Amino acid sequence: MGMANNAVFQELKHKVGDVIDGAQDRLHRLSTDIWSCPETAEQEYKSHDRLVAFFEQEETGWTVDSHYKLATAFRATWGPAGGTGDNDSIHVGFLCEYDALPGIGHACGHNLIAELGAAAAIGLKAVVESTPDFPVAVQVTVLGTPAEEDEGGKIDLIREGAFDGLDVVFMAHPSQEDASWLPDMAVQSVKVRYHGKETHAAAYPWKGVNALDAAVLAYNSVSVLRQQLKPDWRIHGIISHGGVKPNIIPAYTELEYYLRAPARKDIPIFKAKAEMCFRSAAVATGCEVELEFARNVFHNVLRNPTLLRLYELNGEALGMEFTTDEEVLTNPSGSTDFGNVSFIVPGIHPYFYIGSNALNHTEKYTEAAGDHKAQFYTLRAAKALAMTALDVLLCPELLQMARNELKEANLKEEQTLGMSTGEKPVEEEARP
Numbered sequence: 001m002g003m004a005n006n007a008v009f010q011e012l013k014h015k016v017g018d019v020i021d022g023a024q025d026r027l028h029r030l031s032t033d034i035w036s037c038p039e040t041a042e043q044e045y046k047s048h049d050r051l052v053a054f055f056e057q058e059e060t061g062w063t064v065d066s067h068y069k070l071a072t073a074f075r076a077t078w079g080p081a082g083g084t085g086d087n088d089s090i091h092v093g094f095l096c097e098y099d100a101l102p103g104i105g106h107a108c109g110h111n112l113i114a115e116l117g118a119a120a121a122i123g124l125k126a127v128v129e130s131t132p133d134f135p136v137a138v139q140v141t142v143l144g145t146p147a148e149e150d151e152g153g154k155i156d157l158i159r160e161g162a163f164d165g166l167d168v169v170f171m172a173h174p175s176q177e178d179a180s181w182l183p184d185m186a187v188q189s190v191k192v193r194y195h196g197k198e199t200h201a202a203a204y205p206w207k208g209v210n211a212l213d214a215a216v217l218a219y220n221s222v223s224v225l226r227q228q229l230k231p232d233w234r235i236h237g238i239i240s241h242g243g244v245k246p247n248i249i250p251a252y253t254e255l256e257y258y259l260r261a262p263a264r265k266d267i268p269i270f271k272a273k274a275e276m277c278f279r280s281a282a283v284a285t286g287c288e289v290e291l292e293f294a295r296n297v298f299h300n301v302l303r304n305p306t307l308l309r310l311y312e313l314n315g316e317a318l319g320m321e322f323t324t325d326e327e328v329l330t331n332p333s334g335s336t337d338f339g340n341v342s343f344i345v346p347g348i349h350p351y352f353y354i355g356s357n358a359l360n361h362t363e364k365y366t367e368a369a370g371d372h373k374a375q376f377y378t379l380r381a382a383k384a385l386a387m388t389a390l391d392v393l394l395c396p397e398l399l400q401m402a403r404n405e406l407k408e409a410n411l412k413e414e415q416t417l418g419m420s421t422g423e424k425p426v427e428e429e430a431r432p
Helices: 006-022 022-034 045-058 110-131 153-159 211-228 264-285 305-317 324-330 338-342 364-368 374-394 396-421
Strands: 061-067 074-082 090-095 137-144 167-169 172-177 186-193 232-240 251-260 288-293 351-353
Touching: 006 022, 006 110, 006 374, 022 110, 022 172, 022 364, 022 374, 045 074, 045 137, 045 251, 045 305, 090 264, 090 374, 110 137, 110 172, 110 364, 110 374, 153 338, 167 374, 186 211, 186 264, 211 232, 211 251, 211 264, 251 264, 264 288, 305 374, 305 396, 338 374, 351 374, 364 374, 374 396
Parallel strands: 090 137, 090 167, 172 351
Antiparallel strands: 061 074, 074 137, 186 251, 186 288, 232 251
16 A cells, blocks of 8 residues: 555545544534633643543543643553554654633634644544554554643653654644744743832832832833844733832832744843843842743744645645745744654644634634634644645655654754854944
């Protein structure tokens, strides 16, 4: 069996679609249940339990590990099965996300990511299981990866060895268009806390040390810093605590910032520049400053051309129209902890249209993620992922190409990573 036997190959892909369509009601209920009880990062207990129940009770043949390495992570595995040839087994991973955003629920559609990961996994499993002469031994794993919107559960799971042994990994994310790849950026988050001294703001302000002055000065310093940053670097933040009453000189303030850059090598440079702004504000106002950088740095997502092209071909066969808008494809996008995964396992993180032009991280997108209209598009993306996995399973040379591309991308990153300690100035002709 292989690419040469195109009729059989297409029949298996068609069967993937039939299996997913046959499970659409159960998959929709899964998505709706998660959407209806939005839980923020590392608090996704009900969503975790619902997904565990899906694989334990509604599906058969899966071995499920609840609370897998993290309190709200899980793992469902099936196989290995198949393997009529002499090839080694291939271990395919599908990822689920299910954390929501504070205040506005599933405004990034992670309920759909969870549904899609489950759908693609059961579709692939069913095809391998029902094909007696499937040529390679296959293991399918679904990983539930919490806290993508905050600390980055995938990074913690990498550290715990959850991705060890996976040969290829897939997930897809809701968006405003179909895109096999978008320029997701590396990101480092930081909380900045200023400690001053409170006093009566009218009676004797000179006896206080104003932590709000430090916060405002830091905020303005960062704003000035922006003109010296590279065009595709981003820094954005909030003053999350600014005091308690106007007539009390604030003794404590807190800011939270995200520092984003197109490549992980840029983050240490960026971090050093921002840190000078934060510390200088403390010196200027006489406050003490405390910097708490997040334990995990999200990496940029590496491109894997082989897997991306396969996904595009399968998506197009299903009716997807991938965006050609250069502004969308080249401008910096958001960030994801899948970036860290992309450095260790060949994989893809495409984006899919859900029937709405609403923007992610808005209340309108929350509505769109729970709308029945999103189901068709979500399951279509699930089919495309499962079909791409079939391509890799039935054509071992494709998997080797994907592995080689990962090695090449990592080598390129390593060659430039030394720049993280500083950049050599570019010699330019003097300008007036």
